[in-house]
Amino acid sequence: MVLTKEDVKKLASLSKIKLTEAELEAFTKDMQVIMDSVKTLDDFDTDLKNRELPETPFESLREDIAKASISNTDALANAPHQEEGFFKVYGGVFDSIEA
Amino acid sequence: MNKDYDVIIGLEIHIQTKTESKMFCSCKSKYFEQEPNTQVCPVCIGLPGALPVPNKRAIEKCILLGLATDCTISPKIRFDRKHYFYPDLPKGYQISQYDNPICSNGKVSIKGEDGNPIEIAIERIHQEEDVAKSFHKEEALTGENYSLIDFNKSGVPLIEIVTKPVIHSAHDAKEYATKIRQIARYLDISDADMEKGQMRCEPNISVQKKGSWKYENGKILPIGDSKLYPKVEVKNIGSISAVEKSIEYEVKRLLEDIENDKKIIQQTRGWNADKGITEFQRSKETAEDYRYFPEPDIPVITISNEVLENIKKELVELPDTKILRYTEEYKLSSYDAEVLTAFKNTAIYFETLLSLLKKNIETTKAAKLSANWLTGPIFSYLNTSGMTIDKLNIKPEELAELIEKVDKQELLNSKAKELLDKSLKENTSLGELLNNGDNKVISDSDSIKTFAAQVLSENTKAVEDYKAGKGNAIGFLVGQLMKLAKGNANPQIAKQILEELINNK
Numbered sequence: 279m280v281l282t283k284e285d286v287k288k289l290a291s292l293s294k295i296k297l298t299e300a301e302l303e304a305f306t307k308d309m310q311v312i313m314d315s316v317k318t319l320d321d322f323d324t325d326l327k328n329r330e331l332p333e334t335p336f337e338s339l340r341e342d343i344a345k346a347s348i349s350n351t352d353a354l355a356n357a358p359h360q361e362e363g364f365f366k367v368y369g370g371v372f373d374s375i376e377a
Numbered sequence: 378m379n380k381d382y383d384v385i386i387g388l389e390i391h392i393q394t395k396t397e398s399k400m401f402c403s404c405k406s407k408y409f410e411q412e413p414n415t416q417v418c419p420v421c422i423g424l425p426g427a428l429p430v431p432n433k434r435a436i437e438k439c440i441l442l443g444l445a446t447d448c449t450i451s452p453k454i455r456f457d458r459k460h461y462f463y464p465d466l467p468k469g470y471q472i473s474q475y476d477n478p479i480c481s482n483g484k485v486s487i488k489g490e491d492g493n494p495i496e497i498a499i500e501r502i503h504q505e506e507d508v509a510k511s512f513h514k515e516e517a518l519t520g521e522n523y524s525l526i527d528f529n530k531s532g533v534p535l536i537e538i539v540t541k542p543v544i545h546s547a548h549d550a551k552e553y554a555t556k557i558r559q560i561a562r563y564l565d566i567s568d569a570d571m572e573k574g575q576m577r578c579e580p581n582i583s584v585q586k587k588g589s590w591k592y593e594n595g596k597i598l599p600i601g602d603s604k605l606y607p608k609v610e611v612k613n614i615g616s617i618s619a620v621e622k623s624i625e626y627e628v629k630r631l632l633e634d635i636e637n638d639k640k641i642i643q644q645t646r647g648w649n650a651d652k653g654i655t656e657f658q659r660s661k662e663t664a665e666d667y668r669y670f671p672e673p674d675i676p677v678i679t680i681s682n683e684v685l686e687n688i689k690k691e692l693v694e695l696p697d698t699k700i701l702r703y704t705e706e707y708k709l710s711s712y713d714a715e716v717l718t719a720f721k722n723t724a725i726y727f728e729t730l731l732s733l734l735k736k737n738i739e740t741t742k743a744a745k746l747s748a749n750w751l752t753g754p755i756f757s758y759l760n761t762s763g764m765t766i767d768k769l770n771i772k773p774e775e776l777a778e779l780i781e782k783v784d785k786q787e788l789l790n791s792k793a794k795e796l797l798d799k800s801l802k803e804n805t806s807l808g809e810l811l812n813n814g815d816n817k818v819i820s821d822s823d824s825i826k827t828f829a830a831q832v833l834s835e836n837t838k839a840v841e842d843y844k845a846g847k848g849n850a851i852g853f854l855v856g857q858l859m860k861l862a863k864g865n866a867n868p869q870i871a872k873q874i875l876e877e878l879i880n881n882k
Contacts, residue, residue: 292666293462331455332676336684342396342434345403353414353422353528363413364512364525367464 279317281310379632382584385597385608386544386624387500389579390557392442392567393507394435394534400506401429401472401532408529409573421532423467428674431456435534436479436678438566439504440688442536443480445560445695446499452680454479454504456672464524465509465531473537475669478503485560486697487552497553498541500595507533536566541595542581547624554578554620563695563721571616578620583608584631606635607643611655614648623648627655699724707731707744716752722767727751733777738784746780754794758801771800775807782811789818792864820867822874825858828866829874832857840879851875 286306290297297305323329347353350363359366399406402420419427436454443450457475483499509531511524538557544550558569558576569576589603599605609631611623627646634641646655694702696718703714718724727747734743755776759766779797782788788796788811796816800807810816819825832854833840839857843850851872858871 326671331671333453333679334676336433336436336454336678336680339433339436339678340398340403340430342398342432343403344398344405347404347416347418350412350414353417359523361525363415364527365414365464366523366525368521368523 279313281306281313285309379584381587382632382635383587383590384545384547384624384628385542385583385585385590386546386550387542387581387608388540388544388550388553388620389581390538390554391577391579392536392538392557392561392569393575394438394536395565395567396432396435396438396534398432399532400432400435400504400534402427403430404532406533408533411529413525413527413529415529417528417531422528423469423531429472429672431675431678432534436504437688437691438534438564439479439502439536440680440685441564441691442538442561442566443483443502444689444692445564446480446483446485446502446538448480448483448499448502450680450685451477451479451481453477454678454680456504456675457669458672459505460668461666463508464526465511467509467528467531471505471508472672472675473505474503485553485556487549487556489552490546490548495549497549497556498543498595500539500541502536502538505535505537507531507535541592542597543592544580547621547628550578550580550624551617551621554617558617559696559719563693564691571614577612578614578617579610579612580614580620580624580627581608581610582624582627582631584628584635606631606641609643609655610645612645612647612658613650615650619648619650622653623655626653630655693721696724703744706740708741709744709748713748713752716756717748720766722765723751726766726769726773729773730777730780733773734780737781746784750776750780750797754797754801770804771797771807775800775811778811779807782816786820787818788816789865789867791868792816792818795864815863816865818867819862819865820870822870825862825866825871825874826878828858828861829871829878831861832875833878843879 283302283306286302286309287297289309290302290305354360354363354365357365359368394400394406396406398404399421402418404418404421405416408416414422420429440450455474455477456472457477458470459473459475460470462469478501480502481500483502484496485499486494486496489495507530509526509528511526513522513524515522540553544553558571561567561569561576567575571577583597583606585597585605586603589600590597590605591600592598597605609627611627614620614623631641642660644660645658647658648654649656696715699718700711700714703709703717704711709717716723717727730747730751731740731744734747738746755766755769755771758764759769776797779788779793783790783793796807796810799805800810836854836857839850839853843854854875855868855872858875859866859868862871
């Protein structure tokens with residue numbers, strides 16, 4: 279597949295990333311290299327109809343019993359930012375999604 | 378409504394399943410009013426390497442909803458990953474189902490605007506997980522935007538029900554949403570409280586020129602080389618009535634845009650309940666954008682016939698069947714049947730009451746009496762107090778006793794209403810009120826004559842009026858007698874005796 283600048287623009291928009299014209303140019307080239315390398319996978323049959331997926335009977339599923347959760351402190355232990363027990367994330371990237 | 382255009386609506390409804398634990402981990406699923414991030418674990422905060430383990434009960438309830446809506450149940454359940462980028466979804470994907478939903482091709486019947494039944498075709502019902510809750514804020518000093526994320530809601534089991542694009546009015550969409558909520562509540566799948574976010578409705582709406590489109594295999598297709606208008610999805614609908622209002626608004630907006638030659642674009646809009654309008658959110662993403670692929674961490678789940686049969690045992694009689702039975706077997710009006718079955722607990726109360734009364738009163742009469750007492754004084758009390766029938770202080774046994782006493786003419790209808798009212802308003806036991814001895818209807822003429830003599834001697838003016846031809850004076854005298862008899866005198870006999878006494882004087 280030959281990647282166009284439009285494709286990369288779409289990808290950037292889905293990823294909520296703003297690219298300059300120069301970056302767009304550069305990333306289109308880079309992405310093409312990645313795409314060519316991933317092309318190897320085309321030889322592999324990915325059609326699920328031709329594959330046997332692992333199965334498990336319904337009876338073996340987890341019973342609906344609630345167990346203790348981890349503490350709020352543990353939950354937030356690796357969060358770079360937090361506030362009053364919440365995870366805190368920055369960025370105007372969400373503006374375009376929710377009013 | 379512009380008569381040159383048709384309205385085409387498909388409705389997506391999300392319902393949070395009532396379970397103890399979350400969909401893919403054992404954290405508690407009841408997150409309402411809990412401290413943030415206290416019901417979380419590596420699975421539902423999406424830490425790398427954490428493995429999802431499906432909740433059996435959640436899947437049972439999803440299948441149950443499918444069975445109740447005449448769906449085909451897939452013998453194999455496969456989950457898929459749906460990718461999108463948003464902080465309420467830390468894994469970067471939601472575990473959902475793409476091309477192989479648990480339930481497909483179902484239907485429910487609703488009442489159309491003209492009162493006739495309409496069948497709404499259900500495309501699919503699938504199982505997925507809820508996302509975290511985010512609160513959008515702004516730094517006081519810098520004005521920088523940020524979000525606070527609470528993962529208690531992340532991973533709560535969520536059922537998505539999708540109709541085919543077969544709904545053609547805001548009214549029918551509202552009726553359909555009400556019906557789905559009713560079924561979910563009857564089967565105890567969910568409390569489906571929209572204000573608490575336990576049920577969410579997202580209509581897909583388009584308007585198309587009449588004759589430009591056809592419905593085929595669950596899709597809207599253009600006829601010939603006509604071009605179809607794109608659809609709009611509306612989110613943030615917080616109540617059943619907002620389903621109707623938002624669609625009405627959106628249809629009007631679309632028609633105005635078409636009239637003014639504005640370009641119609643495929644988009645997602647949010648319902649603003651305060652302003653009563655929809656607002657642009659984003660241009661709609663397509664299925665390809667979500668990069669669906671099979672969830673490799675969960676094996677395919679196989680459903681045997683035995684499992685299905687066991688789940689079928691949980692099916693209860695649903696409102697449509699009840700209404701049919703009430704009108705045919707009990708000869709109730711369809712109005713009575715509808716209001717009595719609107720809520721499961723009301724139907725249970727009615728059926729318990731009826732089973733008690735049936736012992737001594739003929740069935741259809743007992744049914745009519747039960748319906749009258751329930752839809753009359755009981756419902757009016759429930760409506761004004763905002764109470765539900767399961768919280769009612771009057772047991773079916775007590776109400777049955779009251780109805781029977783009235784039926785046997787041991788208790789006056791007016792007195793019965795008075796006692797019921799007292800019991801409801803003062804939260805006193807109706808059973809005790811019924812049996813405290815002061816309620817027995819007085820019909821023997823000797824007792825009534827004694828009251829009558831006293832009334833006549835104390836109300837000479839009314840007696841004169843009556844004699845002078847003022848017929849309504851007798852009503853006043855009966856009222857006075859009733860007061861003396863504490864409301865228990867048989868009013869017909871009282872009137873008869875009063876008239877006799879006056880005329881014979």
